[in-house]
Amino acid sequence: MAASATSWATRRGIGWWALAFWIFMLVLPLMGSAFPSESFDYYMFMGQSMMVYAIAVLGLNLLTGFNGQISLGHGAFFALGAYTAAILMIDFGWPYWATIPVVAIVCFGAGFLFGFPALKLESHYLALATFTLAIAVPQLLKHKSIAGWTGGVSGLVLEKPDPPFGLPISPDQFLFYFCLLMAMILFWAAFNLLRGRSGRAMMAIRDHGMAAGTMGIDTSLYKTITFGISALYTGIAGALSAITVAYVAPDSFALPLSIAFLVGLVVGGIGSLPGCLIGGAFLVLVQNWSQSLSDVLKETFSLQYDVPSWAIYGVLLLLLMYVMPTGIAGGVLRLRGAIAGRLRRVETVRSKPLVLQSEGEKH
Template sequence: MAAAGADRRWVWIVVAAAAALPLLRSVVPDIISDYRLFLMSTMMIAAIAVLGLNLLTGFNGQISLGHGAFYAVGAYTAAILMDKLSLPYWTLLPIVAVVCFVVGFLFGLPALRLEGHYLALATFALALAVPQMLKYRWLEDLTGGVQGIVLLKPEAPFGLPLTEDQWLYYYCLIVTVLLFWAAWNLLRGRSGRAMMAIRDHSMAAGTMGIDTARYKTVTFGISAAYTGIAGALSASAIAFVAPDSFGFFLSISLLIGLVVGGVASLPGSIIGGIFTVLVQNSAQALSNFVKNDIGLPYDLSPYSVYGILLLVLMYVMPTGIAGGVVMAWRRLRR
């Protein structure tokens, strides 16, 4: 009990430090710039998306290569509601969560007949199909077709003296804390134990009276809802959605973030979100360093950077960064 209390205390210390970070902008404007705040907002959005995949794959054992599709559904649902119905951004998350939950639940029903790599291939097909469907000419009036939809970034409410990027940071921080808190409560309860029992041994869980079909489909829906909320936040943050932004590489990057951060670990989801954004934003800088400073005639794409880092981390930390940190801490304590 004392250890759990200490862990919660550290969590609230980290959240308080994150909340105070934008206030330091006037003190160190070069370090806490609007661009860096925007970058941290995208990290929190990626962490929510990785958490959604983690609930399905890490805690329930269902492999998905298509969570970029749910991310796209959430982003386009929010964009269409803001663009066509002029709904305020802060009313969208519950609607997006319900829509993506229904989509994930309905996809999870036929997926009950699939396991392992067959389920992975089905979700892979979903990731490939959704961006093409968004370009379909019959949906062009809603989705904007290839051109996408241009939006406005959210402004601070109640006349708060905050820039758009500062308010976006606080908005994403509030949503991230609430969603991780909800996931923590879900996993430590009866439903969470049932999810993990299905992951560890589905047949034994069914023998013990757990309704495996219901838990699998509901977990698919919850996972899709989390990832869809991340997509809705991304639409507000970037103020633009287009089909090509939700290609198959998005699904792969979420899966890599999950593996690198730590499967079946809530802190690992945060680490995975940070890793995903950092690699995407530093791939070009690393490519220039390799080509100009080291002298190798290569241009590193994000795919190459992902592959190299994944190989290194899987060799050094096979349980992910979160698992590696825990193991190192235990060794130091001994």
């Protein structure tokens, strides 16, 4: 599994999914005039949330999928990014775009610092420490000593920015493209990071830390920096969410958010870049459909109360661990490999060229 996971990062084969996603996102805001609909703004908001979640899941994937450090508390970094952006905009009057670099620095620093204790915690224990972090976040945000900045329980309300240079598009369309631009830059950067020497080092540490160390990789440095980069990605996603939703509240950053990121990671594919896009899209779709899904379930099983989206998350997580432990991205690749392998094997049986056979068995 490790070998195939390594190659997903750079595998071209699944890249067309990603390409289709980006093209769809590029034209989505323009489709409003072609297909006028009352709920169009809502569709655009969904697309925008998909990108925000995809960035957050990418952050988690860099850490867990590519570096093997488990985090159940990435909601904390999402919250840090969101509040940093919100406070800079409200208390310091910064424009929304200027907050992004600051958020990046703050979240990288926080992640880097958290990475030091994480060095000493292995697998289960790291999961445990980050799990507790996720539970403690809302309490920390509500605390009265910082309530002057964070707005306490009620949170902060922001203003939506207007498009610059008098561009002839609506503020919503503009924000959408802003998110799209950020997402593309971040995914491109992650792609380059993983394709190169650092990416190989990260994955080597995941696959066998000690062996990686013997090969001359500074495992501590790479692990802490990966933690920082991961927090940076998730923090920027948080900032984008704060800017686009124009509202932050402490209780939206509780444990369910961190678990949602984990779900996105597992559904999309642990250790897959295009998988992050799938994971992000999936999270938004489930949130969107959870009410109607709940209604259907209620009717079929004649239940008395609503079925929360947690139930769907939980069942899916379990199922995926059995059926598709590598998520949708990995499942598709494997399915395609299986089909291709069978076709090739049929050919091989006919003509029996040995070279082809060994190539078919590579995966």
